[in-house]
Every structure is written in structure tokens, then in C-alpha cells.
Amino acid sequence: MKNFDTKVFSKRENLYLSSIFFLYGLSILSLAPRTPDIKANLSVNNGTFGTLLSAASVGSIIMLLIGGQIVNKIGAKRALQISSAVIATAFITLSHTSSPLIYLIVNVIAGGGISIYHVASTGHTLHRQDEVGKVILPKLHGAFAIGATSTTAIAFFISEYVSIAWHITVLIIFVYLSTNFSIHKLSSTFSSNITEPVKSDASFFKQLKFKVNWFLSLGFFCGQIIEFIVTDWATLFGKEVLGMGASIATLCYMLYLIGVIIGRFSIGWALNHQSEQFWIKFGGVVGGAGFIGMLILSVALVEINQPIAYFLALFGFFLSGLGSAAMAPIFFSIAGRVLEGNNLMAVAQLTFINTILIFLAKTVLAWVAEVTSITVSLCISGLITCALFYFGKIGSKVRI
CATH class of the missing domain: 1.20.1250.20 (MFS general substrate transporter like domains)
Structure with missing residues (x-):
């Protein structure tokens, strides 16, 4: 595998890093256009459905409390690999289940996976910005927005003809494989050691409070x-x-x-x-x-x-x-x-x-x-x- 010059932000690195953000937007907003199908699968009223959807925030908040420590400990590359697997498994489950209880639990897990992916991808990008001395994060957020728009367009064209289970399963498997391919291609750009150590989880709570x-x-x-x-x-x-x-x-x-x-x-x-x-x-x-x-x-x-x-x-x-x-x-x-x-x-x-x-x-x-x-x-x-x-x-x- 050809290594990147870590002091230069090349077009190839830009392509693979942009794809990570594009695929992130493509996946995590894929369920939004198909909420009527999810509600029909669960057979719940609007109040219960809204509560189930908000459960993702619980997982997100929990993981954001310790997300920095986790990524620091295992590295951004490993964190992206694990969180992409969590998101893929969770979203496929959410598109198939008819149990409100299972949906509640899995949606909390999905929120946690999304948070870890966000911390790892953004943290790695900021690290690369420091190394190359160039602003690159805004365009990557643009790639995310294109992914979000694309997933809405896909749903618009196929919702009447393809079930939510087939739609999300095929899309998420494609996203998972493509994401990990891009991560592999970017291996040489990830930090090989922990340069921003965190002594303990307690240190974060002290920062949070004071x-x-x-x-x-x-x-x-x-x-x-x-x-x-x-x-x-x-x-x-x-x-x-x-x-x-x-x-x-x-x-x-x-x-x-x-x-x-x-x-x-x-x-x-x-x-x-x-x-x-x-x-x-x-x-x-x-x-x-x-x-x-x-x-x-x-x-x-x-x-x-x-x-x-x-x-x-x-x-x-x-x-x-x-x-x-x-x-x-x-x-x-x-x-x-x-x-x-x-x-x-x-x-x-x-x-x-x-x-x-x-x-x-x-x-x-x-x-x-x-x-x-x-x-x-x-x-x-x-x-x-x-x-x-x-x-x-x-x-x-x-x-x-």
C-alpha cells in the first residue's frame, strides 16, 4: 500500500477522507426519509414513536462523555472501524424490527456509535489540519451534506417500490464496506501513538464541570x-x-x-x-x-x-x-x-x-x-x- 506524505494533503487523501464523511452522511440520515415505514413496522402512536426516536440522544450523550478517552486509547482508525460496524448493525436491525423495545435499545446503541464515529473522524481531521497547516474540515463537512442530500434523493426515488428492510440493508452494507476500504487506504495518515493522553475518565468530568x-x-x-x-x-x-x-x-x-x-x-x-x-x-x-x-x-x-x-x-x-x-x-x-x-x-x-x-x-x-x-x-x-x-x-x- 502506498503511504501518504503526512506533511502534504494530497488529492488521493482528500478523496478517501471525503468519502468517509460522505458515507457517514449517506448512512446516518438514511432512516429519516422512511420514518412512516418505521412507524408502521412498530405499530405505535405518535407520542411513543417520538420517544423512541429521541432515544438515540441518550446513547449519544453517554458516549460523548467518554468518547475522547476511548478514541485516545484505541486510536482514531480503530474507533472508526468499530463505530462503523456498530452503526451498520444497528441500522439494519432498526429497519427490520417490529418490536418497540428492541428499537429503543438498538437506537440508544446507534446513538453511541454515531457519537464515537463523529469524535474519531473530526478529531483525526483536526490532527491532519495541524500537520499540513491547511484548513480541510469545512469541505469534509460539505461532503457529509452531499451524502445527506443523496440519501434523501435515493429514498425519494425508491420508497414506493422497495421495502425499508431491503433499502436500508443494501445501502448500509455498501456504506460499511466502502467506509472500511477508505479507512484502510488512509492507514498511514493516522497517528501511530497517543499524543494527547487523558489520565482518567475523572479528568474529563473535572474539565466538564470546571x-x-x-x-x-x-x-x-x-x-x-x-x-x-x-x-x-x-x-x-x-x-x-x-x-x-x-x-x-x-x-x-x-x-x-x-x-x-x-x-x-x-x-x-x-x-x-x-x-x-x-x-x-x-x-x-x-x-x-x-x-x-x-x-x-x-x-x-x-x-x-x-x-x-x-x-x-x-x-x-x-x-x-x-x-x-x-x-x-x-x-x-x-x-x-x-x-x-x-x-x-x-x-x-x-x-x-x-x-x-x-x-x-x-x-x-x-x-x-x-x-x-x-x-x-x-x-x-x-x-x-x-x-x-x-x-x-x-x-x-x-x-x-
Whole structure:
């Protein structure tokens, strides 16, 4: 096997590393378009189904508590291999089972596997960024977004003709084999020793209690909230609020993903022209204020001019994706610097705090949508995103 020059980020390495992120997006969002089939398999009501879906957060939170230590101990390569196997086994089981209890248990395990994969892949990428002196994480997050869009497109075309069991089984087996092929090809780029030791699990809990950078964590939350709320409510907004047809309503989420893809593939270029501070604030203005403005106008005009209302709504979701696209890679890079280069711990800690905050926010905003309207819930997420204009000060003032 040909080794890579670890001081150079080659096109071949970029291809294999991008494929790891692309396949990650392709797999972990594969069940989302087929939730009606899952619910039918389980024969449960909406309340029970929502509870079962949220179980993944439990596994995610548990593993994020110790994810940094696990990856540090066994290495990013081994962690990716194990977590990809856990995800594959769990998702195939979730697509076949008709037992709510089995679904609950396996979904918790799936959440844990996803968290370990996230910590290992992002931590390794930040390590490579340090070695080559080049920003590479944003484009890899773009590859993830393309994977997420692709899995939605696949489901759109085959859902009426292929059962969820066959769809997910074939897709996940392909993803698992392809992921491990890419990991094998990248073997020489993984660190051969542990350069960021963690003395004990207790040390992480001490960091969690006393050393969490809350300004950074809250800023990251403001940059991420719109992604999760749009994912939950975009299609329903188009269908129930604006009266779009079922197919057209899916364009709300599709335009959001297109904005994310454009933003993540452009941020490397953007950081050469403006600072992190500028782009974080840009995210607040465009992804927050721009999104709110377009939604309010679309709702106001839907009874007067439906085509214009549809266009404004779709443009608003595009702006939300464009504005929030670079927040995750930028904040992860900042976290690595703030925690003195301890990349794995930075990713695990920041993601852990954010997972809890997002879980609480999603629950509250779901009830806001129930008591008021979906529009209000989406606008509140936009207002939170606007706070990035304040939190932008944590970013670097100089161009990268």
C-alpha cells in the first residue's frame, strides 16, 4: 500500500477522507426519509414513536462523555472501524424490527456509535489540519451534506417500490464496506501513538464541570440550532403553513441542504478573504435575520401571491443553510485552539454540551410549535442564530 506524505494533503487523501464523511452522511440520515415505514413496522402512536426516536440522544450523550478517552486509547482508525460496524448493525436491525423495545435499545446503541464515529473522524481531521497547516474540515463537512442530500434523493426515488428492510440493508452494507476500504487506504495518515493522553475518565468530568468554555459552547449552540429545527419542521412548514403539495414541500429542506453544501465548500476560500469573526457574524445575519425575514414575508403573502410566497420561503431556507454551513467546522477549529490543541477532547466536549442544549431546545420548540405555530418555532430558532453576531468575537480576527 502506498503511504501518504503526512506533511502534504494530497488529492488521493482528500478523496478517501471525503468519502468517509460522505458515507457517514449517506448512512446516518438514511432512516429519516422512511420514518412512516418505521412507524408502521412498530405499530405505535405518535407520542411513543417520538420517544423512541429521541432515544438515540441518550446513547449519544453517554458516549460523548467518554468518547475522547476511548478514541485516545484505541486510536482514531480503530474507533472508526468499530463505530462503523456498530452503526451498520444497528441500522439494519432498526429497519427490520417490529418490536418497540428492541428499537429503543438498538437506537440508544446507534446513538453511541454515531457519537464515537463523529469524535474519531473530526478529531483525526483536526490532527491532519495541524500537520499540513491547511484548513480541510469545512469541505469534509460539505461532503457529509452531499451524502445527506443523496440519501434523501435515493429514498425519494425508491420508497414506493422497495421495502425499508431491503433499502436500508443494501445501502448500509455498501456504506460499511466502502467506509472500511477508505479507512484502510488512509492507514498511514493516522497517528501511530497517543499524543494527547487523558489520565482518567475523572479528568474529563473535572474539565466538564470546571473548564467548559461556556462562551464557546453557547456560540456553537447558536450556530447549530437552526440545522436541527429546520430538519424537523421545514417540510411541515411548507405543507401545513403555506399549503404546498407533498413533493414541493420537500424542497424546503432540499434548498436548506443546497445552501449548506455551497457554504461548506466555499468556506476555505472565504477564510482566505475574511476572518473567522466576520463569517460567524455573517452566519448570524444571513442565516438568522435573513431566514426570519423571508419566512415572515412568505406567510404574509401566501394568500395574495402564492408563487412569490413559495419562492421567498425556499430562498429563506437556502439562506439558513448558507448562513449555518460553516459554523460547525469553524467552531471545532476554535475549540482545538482554546483547549491547547487537544483536538479529540475539544470535539467530544463541545459536541457533548451542544447535544444536551439541542435536545432541550428541540423539546421546548416542539411544544412552541404545538401551542402557537410552526412559523413561530422556526423564527425563534432564527433569533437564536442571530446571536452569532455577538458570539462572533470568539473567532480569530485575522484571515487564515
